[in-house]
Amino acid sequence: MDGLKTSVRQKALVDTLEGIYRQYHQRAYVHPDPLEFLYAWEDVKEREIVGLVAACLAYGRVVQILKSVAVILEAIGPSPRRFITRSTLKTMSQTFSGFRHRFADGDQMAALLYGAGRVVRQFGSLENGLAAGLTPDR
Known part of the structure; x- marks a missing residue:
């Protein structure tokens, strides 16, 4: 009987969290997160570079973070x-x-970014490079 109560509570929690996710997982709620820059690129292999830049500069005041990420992305051009x-x-x-x-x-x-470029040249993407470092049990 206790297992049934736990299962019902877990399902209720999952349903609640899924509802919150559906409500707030929208582009309109991204700003001022630096991840908003990812929306400018459809190709995931471009996005992973933009995400790396955004993540590595995501400390300090958000206004300055957004400026700094924009400066770097402008400098690297249309294809990171x-x-x-x-x-x-x-x-x-x-x-x-x-x-x-x-x-x-x-x-x-x-x-x-030079190091990231070496990883991409060797493994095809940052994701593949990171995955190459994992063991089968991870």
Whole structure:
């Protein structure tokens, strides 16, 4: 009998959470989260690069975060994936020269994206690169 009560409560909780998810999982509720930048790209392989930039700069005041992410995305152009896979570290450092987000500077952003480009060239995507590091039991 207790198992039945638990099952009913679990289903009620799941139904409640699913309702909240359906209500709020809408693009209109994303702003001012830096993930709003992902909507500009349909290709998931472009989005993962944009998501990396947004996530790595998501500290501090939200207004400044949005400005910093916009500055980087404008600098890398219409294809973040192409930029990170075809640019040299030197070119990236030049591209981000003068960039600063709190304690992160342009050279650090260049190093991050250069490293991401190496992962993408080797594994095809950031997702594949991360997955390659997992063991079968994980």
